[in-house]
Amino acid sequence: MTQALSLPSLELASQRLHDSEATSVQLTELALARSAAGEGPKVFTRVFHDQALAEARASDLLRAAGLARSPIEGLPISVKDLFDITGFATLAGSRLLADAPPAQHTAEVVQRLRQAGAVIVGSTNMTEFAYSGLGINPHYGTPRNPWQREQDGGRIPGGSSSGAAISVTDGMALAAIGSDTGGSVRIPSALCGLTGFKPTARRVSMQGVLPLSANLDSIGPLAPSVRCCATLDAILSGEPLSTLHAAPLQGLRLLAPSNVVLDGMDSTVSAAWERALTLLSQAGAYISHAAVPAFGELASINAKGGFTAAEAWAWHRHHIEARLAEYDPRVGTRILRGKDISAADYIDLLARRQQWIAAVSAQMADHDLLIMPTVPVVAPKIADLTHSDEAYFAANGLILRNPTLINFLDGCAISLPCHRAGEAPVGLSLAGLGGQDQRLLSAALAVEQLLAPARA
Numbered sequence: 001m002t003q004a005l006s007l008p009s010l011e012l013a014s015q016r017l018h019d020s021e022a023t024s025v026q027l028t029e030l031a032l033a034r035s036a037a038g039e040g041p042k043v044f045t046r047v048f049h050d051q052a053l054a055e056a057r058a059s060d061l062l063r064a065a066g067l068a069r070s071p072i073e074g075l076p077i078s079v080k081d082l083f084d085i086t087g088f089a090t091l092a093g094s095r096l097l098a099d100a101p102p103a104q105h106t107a108e109v110v111q112r113l114r115q116a117g118a119v120i121v122g123s124t125n126m127t128e129f130a131y132s133g134l135g136i137n138p139h140y141g142t143p144r145n146p147w148q149r150e151q152d153g154g155r156i157p158g159g160s161s162s163g164a165a166i167s168v169t170d171g172m173a174l175a176a177i178g179s180d181t182g183g184s185v186r187i188p189s190a191l192c193g194l195t196g197f198k199p200t201a202r203r204v205s206m207q208g209v210l211p212l213s214a215n216l217d218s219i220g221p222l223a224p225s226v227r228c229c230a231t232l233d234a235i236l237s238g239e240p241l242s243t244l245h246a247a248p249l250q251g252l253r254l255l256a257p258s259n260v261v262l263d264g265m266d267s268t269v270s271a272a273w274e275r276a277l278t279l280l281s282q283a284g285a286y287i288s289h290a291a292v293p294a295f296g297e298l299a300s301i302n303a304k305g306g307f308t309a310a311e312a313w314a315w316h317r318h319h320i321e322a323r324l325a326e327y328d329p330r331v332g333t334r335i336l337r338g339k340d341i342s343a344a345d346y347i348d349l350l351a352r353r354q355q356w357i358a359a360v361s362a363q364m365a366d367h368d369l370l371i372m373p374t375v376p377v378v379a380p381k382i383a384d385l386t387h388s389d390e391a392y393f394a395a396n397g398l399i400l401r402n403p404t405l406i407n408f409l410d411g412c413a414i415s416l417p418c419h420r421a422g423e424a425p426v427g428l429s430l431a432g433l434g435g436q437d438q439r440l441l442s443a444a445l446a447v448e449q450l451l452a453p454a455r456a
Contacts, residue, residue: 010228013174014071017063024063024074027174028056028119031076035122035172042141043163043172045081045091047122052076055119062117070241071231073117078173080164081123082130083107084208092210093126093160095139096319096326107208109177109219109236116235121173124163128328130179130212131312131335133187133400134385134392135162138328145192145379146170147424155379158188158399164222165192175223175232181212181308183374183403185220186415190374190427193417195448196222197229197441198403200412200434203237211315215307215353216407226445229414233437246446247439250284254430255367259291260298261402265376268419272426273373276418279450280371288367294359295405301352302408305337310346313338330392353408360409361433369436369443370406374415374427375399402429410434414444418451 008016016022034040035047059074068074081091084103091097106114113120125140127133135157136142143166144154157165161178165188168176178185180198189196201218211217221232230244256277265273281287312335313320324332364370376398385392406413406429413431430447432440 008174009224010072010075010174010231013075014073017074018068024056024059024119025053027074028052028076028121031121031172034170035167039143039166039170040172042143043125043166043170044078044122045093045125045140045163046088048120052119052121055114059117059119068117070116070235072113072235075118075174076121077113077118078121078124078164078167078176079110079113080126080161080176080178082126082179082210083110083123083177084210085110085123088123090210091123092130093128093137093140094327096323103208105208108205109209112235112238113177121167124161124167124176126162126164127160128331129210129312129316129335130160130181130184131308131331132159132396133183133403134396135159135188136382136385136392137162142382144382147193147379152381153383155381156191156385158191158375158379160184161188161222165189165194168194168222168224175221175228177219177232177236178222179209179212180218180220180403180407181216182400182407185222186374186403186413186427186429187399189222190415190429191379191425193419193425194222195225195229195417196220196415196427197233198406198413199233199237199437201410202434203239203437204233211311213308213311215311218407226414226416226441226448230441233441244441244445246449247442249280249446249450252285252369252443252446253367254280254285254287254369254371255292255364256287256289256371257292257295258289259293260295261372261405262376264398265373266378268378268424269373269376269426272418272420272423273428275454276428276451279454280447283450287371292360292363294356294363297356298405298408301349301356304341304345305334307349309334309338310341310349311338313341330389357409364433368432369440370429370431372402372429372431374402374429376402378424378426406431412437412440414440416444416448416451417455419455421455
């Protein structure tokens with residue numbers, strides 16, 4: 001992987017600042033220099049160069065006075081271009097909004113990051129309006145995956161938080177904040193070798209965030225480790241920062257669905273998946289392989305486009321009727337599906353979701369967490385998807401399939417790297433029911449520690 005994780009984890013970077021081995025200005029200058037080179041112009045839609053340096057200088061002064069505000073004091077962080085920043089138009093990866101009025105207020109999650117001392121490097125590129133899991137953007141370019149970057153035009157970063165992932169892998173930020181409606185934090189994390197956490201949606205404010213689906217949207221971090229994600233999640237949610245302890249793997253009860261989530265799995269993902277399961281079993285985890293009937297029903301439940309199409313259409317209908325030609329055609333086509341979803345369809349969907357959640361929850365009663373491959377394939381080549389609508393939509397459906405189960409469940413999930421060093425990045429997903437975030441993070445820390453030696 002090219003420049004993978006070339007800046008340290010949040011914990012190590014914070015320790016370096018505490019020990020006066022580096023300054024926030026130095027870390028920020030390094031991040032900004034990288035944002036201007038390589039993939040940088042395709043990673044960021046806007047870089048806050050002067051503001052970031054001013055924040056870094058202020059942070060160094062506060063730290064020197066013994067007033068560090070949090071574990072992320074002075075650390076460079078990127079935010080997805082869905083989050084309002086006062087004085088700037090929120091672009092959401094689209095040319096359509098380039099002439100929109102500037103935001104009058106900054107999104108609450110960005111406010112919380114700044115209050116904790118983060119240095120906001122810039123707003124990251126994304127799939128237009130967050131409506132795809134591939135990360136391809138015809139307007140601002142597609143940042144290439146670090147894996148096999150120079151071969152055949154490169155591979156997709158995953159989406160929709162594409163720029164977010166590459167900002168971290170290429171050292172333009174220590175961590176990134178993205179949104180996740182059907183996997184948009186976990187997919188790019190899995191395909192790029194990062195850790196990505198999707199919290200229970202209601203825990204993190206959506207104030208000042210351009211929506212895709214009010215029923216499914218959530219906000220979470222992409223970062224080098226589970227601890228990094230837990231730290232950022234506490235700041236984003238406004239919950240107390242606490243020490244994360246690894247849960248015992250001995251006796252951990254994991255449900256590994258045998259239907260749907262393994263369909264279409266390629267040999268690389270399959271090998272990494274089987275290795276991870278073997279290690280977990282050897283560590284004493286109990287893994288139950290069983291069909292989850294509800295998972296097989298979701299495609300038919302969402303056959304008309306689901307919440308995403310319905311709610312995207314509601315937000316976009318005036319724009320798209322007047323300016324459809326300005327949309328990425330592959331995004332516009334999906335939004336237009338929502339036009340034919342009636343109020344009765346929507347009400348039925350709300351009811352079916354609650355029934356579906358109840359069925360999955362009942363099956364989870366004797367298990368602690370779900371486990372599955374985050375994405376069943378390694379990152380496809382960009383060229384293979386840009387020239388064929390059929391290939392694009394087939395890949396998009398396959399890559400979104402597993403993560404979106406957890407959004408519909410209103411659950412929480414994390415993707416952990418489980419590939420060996422030098423191999424194509426592969427993500428292992430752990431997921432829990434809504435509100436089980438701390439249980440999930442504790443188990444994920446233990447699994448991360450188990451998998452780490454194989455990745456060295």
